[in-house]
Amino acid sequence: MKYNFDEEVNRKGTNSVKWDNLKNIFGRDDIIPLWVADTDFKAPIEVIEGIKKRADHGVFGYTFRGSSYNESVKNWLKRRHQWEIEREWITFSPGIVPALSTCVNTFTNPGDKVIIQSPIYPPFRSVVEGNGRKIIDNELAFKNNRYCMDLENLKRQIFKSNGEFDYKVKMLILCSPHNPTGRVWEKNELLELGKICYENNIIIVSDEIHSDIVYKNHKHIPIASLSEELKNSTITCISPSKSFSLAGLASSAIIIPNKKLLNLFNASLDTAHIAGGNIFGNIALEEAYNNGDDYLDELILYLEDNLNYCIDYFNEKIPQIKPLRPESTYLVWLDCSKLGLEDKELMNFFINKAKVGVNPGSSFSKKYKDFVRLNIGCTKKTLKEALYRIEKAVKEVIR
Numbered sequence: 001m002k003y004n005f006d007e008e009v010n011r012k013g014t015n016s017v018k019w020d021n022l023k024n025i026f027g028r029d030d031i032i033p034l035w036v037a038d039t040d041f042k043a044p045i046e047v048i049e050g051i052k053k054r055a056d057h058g059v060f061g062y063t064f065r066g067s068s069y070n071e072s073v074k075n076w077l078k079r080r081h082q083w084e085i086e087r088e089w090i091t092f093s094p095g096i097v098p099a100l101s102t103c104v105n106t107f108t109n110p111g112d113k114v115i116i117q118s119p120i121y122p123p124f125r126s127v128v129e130g131n132g133r134k135i136i137d138n139e140l141a142f143k144n145n146r147y148c149m150d151l152e153n154l155k156r157q158i159f160k161s162n163g164e165f166d167y168k169v170k171m172l173i174l175c176s177p178h179n180p181t182g183r184v185w186e187k188n189e190l191l192e193l194g195k196i197c198y199e200n201n202i203i204i205v206s207d208e209i210h211s212d213i214v215y216k217n218h219k220h221i222p223i224a225s226l227s228e229e230l231k232n233s234t235i236t237c238i239s240p241s242k243s244f245s246l247a248g249l250a251s252s253a254i255i256i257p258n259k260k261l262l263n264l265f266n267a268s269l270d271t272a273h274i275a276g277g278n279i280f281g282n283i284a285l286e287e288a289y290n291n292g293d294d295y296l297d298e299l300i301l302y303l304e305d306n307l308n309y310c311i312d313y314f315n316e317k318i319p320q321i322k323p324l325r326p327e328s329t330y331l332v333w334l335d336c337s338k339l340g341l342e343d344k345e346l347m348n349f350f351i352n353k354a355k356v357g358v359n360p361g362s363s364f365s366k367k368y369k370d371f372v373r374l375n376i377g378c379t380k381k382t383l384k385e386a387l388y389r390i391e392k393a394v395k396e397v398i399r
């Protein structure tokens, strides 16, 4: 192993949302933070050196992205996901959520409807509603211990009783792989969903931020790579932020093969004057995509080990909490229904009894009040301590 993911990095005092914002979020700061989706690992040395080298230059004036930025994105997608794209399809966003919001604003009008599939990463809902659009929630179904898309239900929601398509439905925001369930969508699922969309002129915005961390026996497929129709109706959003500890550097790549959609998206970036990005974010993206393969391969192995440890621990020592094994992401969706606690009570249990910070299931969908999301993107030592605390707290509750 070239990288030491066991290294304990003290993140306190760095304005880290995950570590330094605990009092605001959870009301106390003596908890182990396994909530917001970033990892506690140092970025690859190549990224750190690249940033240092540029910092040594000392002048940080206005910047733009050089052609090497697009080259690194193109090569990464080809190497890691076997998707051949053109440099000209690539544009930028200072983060994926800003890209989702830009897409909603650029390609739909107030009052239009946007499809999401809950339980879902909360900003999917807020970028739609916050921009005055309406949600169509095609809730995921749970079958054979796996979440799946309910496409019959989707059709029922987008076609009126007389069979006519609801022309207000303009966009689908797809989470691929999916947060919080960890599903890696399979080819047939994507094709079926894609067909419904392009037959009805629904633009797909595919958030593929988690696509680089995929576990054994699963394969991420960019939906835009599946056909000419899907290529022309999809906006794909990727970023090295989740995999390489770069979320605070705010640089993401947006791939829009359809020239008309690309021009409209770029016009929105120009209107907001956010097209250039920042010097360090752009360098970090390039370094990660050009030189991050070994880091990522080792990270996936480390996370898989954490995951096995976590799943075994719950199954053997905390059977009252049922973990769902994710196929991607370092996020574990925990079914806590056997504890008989919901929402505030459940959060009170995790924060004040176990002293572990998690995300409430209700923030992903009101239906999931007895679930929480646990982030295992931490050192094994931290994970072990957190699981031990949860075990102890469960024993106290059910005594």
Ligand SMILES: Cc1ncc(COP(=O)(O)O)c(C=O)c1O
Residues within 6 Å of the ligand: 037, 094, 095, 096, 097, 098, 121, 175, 179, 207, 209, 210, 239, 241, 247, 252
């Ligand atoms: C599915 C998904 N999209 C986007 C983001 C955040 O992206 P960004 O920080 O680039 O806005 C996250 C972070 O957890 C996420 O899980």
